[in-house]
Amino acid sequence: MYFKNYETSLRELPLKGGYEKEDLLTEEFLYAKDGKVEVYWAPFEFINKDAKVIILGITPGWTQMELAFNYVRHHIQEEEYEQMICNAKKNASFGGTTMRKNLIDMLDGIELHKFLNIESCEQLFNEKHSLLHTSSVLRYPVFIDGENYSGSSPKLFSQKLFLKMIDELLVPELNDLKDAVIIPTGKVVSDVLKYLVDEGKIMNKTILYHFPHPSGANGHRKEIYETNKNIFKDQLKDAASRGQFQEPxxxxxxxxxxxxxxxxxxxxxxxxxxxxxxxxxxxxxxxxxxxxxxxxxxxxxxxxxxxxxxxxx
CATH class of the missing domain: 1.20.1280 (Monooxygenase)
Incomplete structure (x- = not known):
C-alpha cells in the first residue's frame, strides 16, 4: 500500500469543501511521470475480496480523484484506515452527475440485481456495497497535459509505464478476486482484459466484454448496450449456474x-x-x-x- 508514502502531505491539505487541480496535481502526490503523461496517487487502494462483481474503468478521472481525497481529508481523524479507504472508494466510484445513474440503469437492464438478490444495482453503491469492487486498469488517476486520460492518446499498450502499472497493480488485484464477475466499462478496458486472459495472467471465469462506458459523452453507449444486452444476460445466467453469486x-x-x-x-x-x-x-x-x-x-x-x-x- 502506498498510502503511508502520501499520508503526511494529505494531512497537510487545508480542510475545504472542494479541491481544485492546483491543490492535488502537485509534486507531493505525483506517483509517476513519463513525458506528458502524469500519474497521481489517490486513495483508491481498498480491495473488497468478498465482492461478487467487479466494475472496471480505464482510470479514475479528476472528479473521482477529488471526491476520494475530499472524503479522506475530512475523515482521517475519525475513521480507521481500512474503513476510511473503503468509504472513500465507495463515495468516489463512478461519481459524477450522470455516469453512476447511467451505469445503474444498464446493470439493472441486464438484471444483475436479481442474481445478487437485491432490489436495484443502486444498492451496490450504498447498503450492499459489500457485493461490489470497483477499480481501474490504471489504478491511479492519469492526466495528459492536465486533462483526464481517455485511453486513446497515447495508446495504452504503447506506454511502458501503463504496462508496468497493469502488471504490478491490476493483475494481483484481479487474481485476488478470481470468482467475481468482471464488467469492463469501455473498449479499451475490454481489450486489456482480453490481453491478460490470452497471456494467462488472470483466471477470471466471467467477463462481460463490450460493456459500454457509462459516460454521457459516449454517443454509442446505447447502441452497443442494446446489441450485447442479451449476451450479457446469458453470461450472468452461466455465472449463476457456476455458483459465482453464492456465498460459500x-x-x-x-x-x-x-x-x-x-x-x-x-x-x-x-x-x-x-x-x-x-x-x-x-x-x-x-x-x-x-x-x-x-x-x-x-x-x-x-x-x-x-x-x-x-x-x-
Whole structure:
C-alpha cells in the first residue's frame, strides 16, 4: 500500500469543501511521470475480496480523484484506515452527475440485481456495497497535459509505464478476486482484459466484454448496450449456474451475539418440531419458519438465515 508514502502531505491539505487541480496535481502526490503523461496517487487502494462483481474503468478521472481525497481529508481523524479507504472508494466510484445513474440503469437492464438478490444495482453503491469492487486498469488517476486520460492518446499498450502499472497493480488485484464477475466499462478496458486472459495472467471465469462506458459523452453507449444486452444476460445466467453469486457456507461466520441468537432460535425450532406428529406438517412448519427467520432475527442480514438453513438440514 502506498498510502503511508502520501499520508503526511494529505494531512497537510487545508480542510475545504472542494479541491481544485492546483491543490492535488502537485509534486507531493505525483506517483509517476513519463513525458506528458502524469500519474497521481489517490486513495483508491481498498480491495473488497468478498465482492461478487467487479466494475472496471480505464482510470479514475479528476472528479473521482477529488471526491476520494475530499472524503479522506475530512475523515482521517475519525475513521480507521481500512474503513476510511473503503468509504472513500465507495463515495468516489463512478461519481459524477450522470455516469453512476447511467451505469445503474444498464446493470439493472441486464438484471444483475436479481442474481445478487437485491432490489436495484443502486444498492451496490450504498447498503450492499459489500457485493461490489470497483477499480481501474490504471489504478491511479492519469492526466495528459492536465486533462483526464481517455485511453486513446497515447495508446495504452504503447506506454511502458501503463504496462508496468497493469502488471504490478491490476493483475494481483484481479487474481485476488478470481470468482467475481468482471464488467469492463469501455473498449479499451475490454481489450486489456482480453490481453491478460490470452497471456494467462488472470483466471477470471466471467467477463462481460463490450460493456459500454457509462459516460454521457459516449454517443454509442446505447447502441452497443442494446446489441450485447442479451449476451450479457446469458453470461450472468452461466455465472449463476457456476455458483459465482453464492456465498460459500464456510464463509458465513456469525459473531458471538449472532451465534447466541441462532442457538436460541434453533432450540425453539427443535422443541416445536418434536411436538409435530405429522411429517408433512413438520415439513410445512420448517419451510415457513426458515422463510421468516431473517425477519425474526433482524438486524442480522440474509447470511444468518443461510447459516440456519444449512444447520437445520
Amino acid at each position: 457456507i464456510n464463509q458465513l461466520r456469525p459473531n458471538e451475539d449472532q451465534m447466541a441468537e441462532l442457538i436460541k432460535q434453533l432450540k425453539i425450532i427443535g422443541e416445536e418440531l418434536k411436538r409435530g406428529n405429522d411429517l408433512r406438517e413438520r415439513d410445512a412448519y420448517y419451510e415457513k419458519r426458515v422463510a421468516h427467520l431473517a425477519d425474526e432475527i433482524e438486524p442480522f442480514d440474509h447470511k444468518i438465515a443461510l447459516v440456519i438453513d444449512h444447520l437445520l438440514r
